[in-house]
Amino acid sequence: MPSSSGTATVTLPSDTQILIVREFDAPVPLVWKAWTTPELVKRWWSGERGEVMSAEIDFRVGGRWRYVMNAHGEFEVAFNGVYHEIDRYERIVNTEVFEGMPNARALVTNTFVDLGDRTRMEMLIEHDSQEMRDGHLNSGMEGGMQEAMDRLEQVAISLG
Amino acid sequence: MARAATTADVFNAVAEGRRREILDLLAAGERPVQELADALGLAQPQVSKHLRVLRDVGLVDVRDAGRRRLYRVNATALKPVHDWVIGFERLWEERFERLDAVLDELKQEDNDAQQ
Numbered sequence: 002m003p004s005s006s007g008t009a010t011v012t013l014p015s016d017t018q019i020l021i022v023r024e025f026d027a028p029v030p031l032v033w034k035a036w037t038t039p040e041l042v043k044r045w046w047s048g049e050r051g052e053v054m055s056a057e058i059d060f061r062v063g064g065r066w067r068y069v070m071n072a073h074g075e076f077e078v079a080f081n082g083v084y085h086e087i088d089r090y091e092r093i094v095n096t097e098v099f100e101g102m103p104n105a106r107a108l109v110t111n112t113f114v115d116l117g118d119r120t121r122m123e124m125l126i127e128h129d130s131q132e133m134r135d136g137h138l139n140s141g142m143e144g145g146m147q148e149a150m151d152r153l154e155q156v157a158i159s160l161g
Numbered sequence: 162m163a164r165a166a167t168t169a170d171v172f173n174a175v176a177e178g179r180r181r182e183i184l185d186l187l188a189a190g191e192r193p194v195q196e197l198a199d200a201l202g203l204a205q206p207q208v209s210k211h212l213r214v215l216r217d218v219g220l221v222d223v224r225d226a227g228r229r230r231l232y233r234v235n236a237t238a239l240k241p242v243h244d245w246v247i248g249f250e251r252l253w254e255e256r257f258e259r260l261d262a263v264l265d266e267l268k269q270e271d272n273d274a275q276q
Contacts, residue, residue: 131176
């Protein structure tokens with residue numbers, strides 16, 4: 002039974018940014034290891050939405066990463082990027098591109114905050130435009146957006 | 162998914178910065194249009210135009226109070242936007258719960274190595 006460490010919070014600090022914050026019940030070196038080791042990334046990155054087919058990590062400044070997920074045998078999604086900055090146990094800055102939307106390149110700053118036996122992760126995702134930011138929020142959650150649109154329609158109808 | 166560019170779209174209504182400022186102000190309590198205009202440093206007709214868009218999508222309601230018209234937020238209309246962000250949050254929470262399990266194993270390995 003994994004020890005639960007609280008839930009992730011997602012906020013939109015500006016029109017072009019997404020901030021994800023989450024605490025983990027493990028010290029920074031272990032979170033860092035789980036975040037940057039291909040065999041470990043494969044075990045968590047798909048969540049409950051499929052299986053990670055490959056996780057390539059060339060972990061150096063200028064090195065490339067690429068993750069591919071197979072969503073329950075239905076389709077594949079791939080993300081890739083380049084590491085811009087690596088401060089061991091403190092910060093990783095990398096680009097991220099959803100290969101389905103190659104023009105929407107985001108800059109992601111992962112900050113590992115040392116809380117002793119615990120770690121707080123802060124992921125700041127920055128896009129060039131609000132449109133791309135909104136597209137990012139929509140990536141990997143087709144069902145969720147549809148539900149939201151259905152509800153929106155209901156709201157519109159109730160106003161009519 | 163592309164979003165329909167219609168005035169009856171909550172997403173479009175809140176995509177405009179001034180309209181979000183109006184919602185923020187109204188979240189603190191109902192106000193007449195002139196107070197909003199003063200707080201935002203805008204002319205009243207401009208604020209009225211934004212309020213019209215917000216009313217059209219149901220984000221803002223209005224009531225008459227004597228000679229004044231008071232505007233207030235209708236938070237339930239913001240639910241689609243809220244749900245949209247929540248969906249993304251859920252994806253990350255799924256990932257993080259699996260990461261929790263990986264971290265538990267790593268901690269166990271560390272403990273075993275120290276014994």
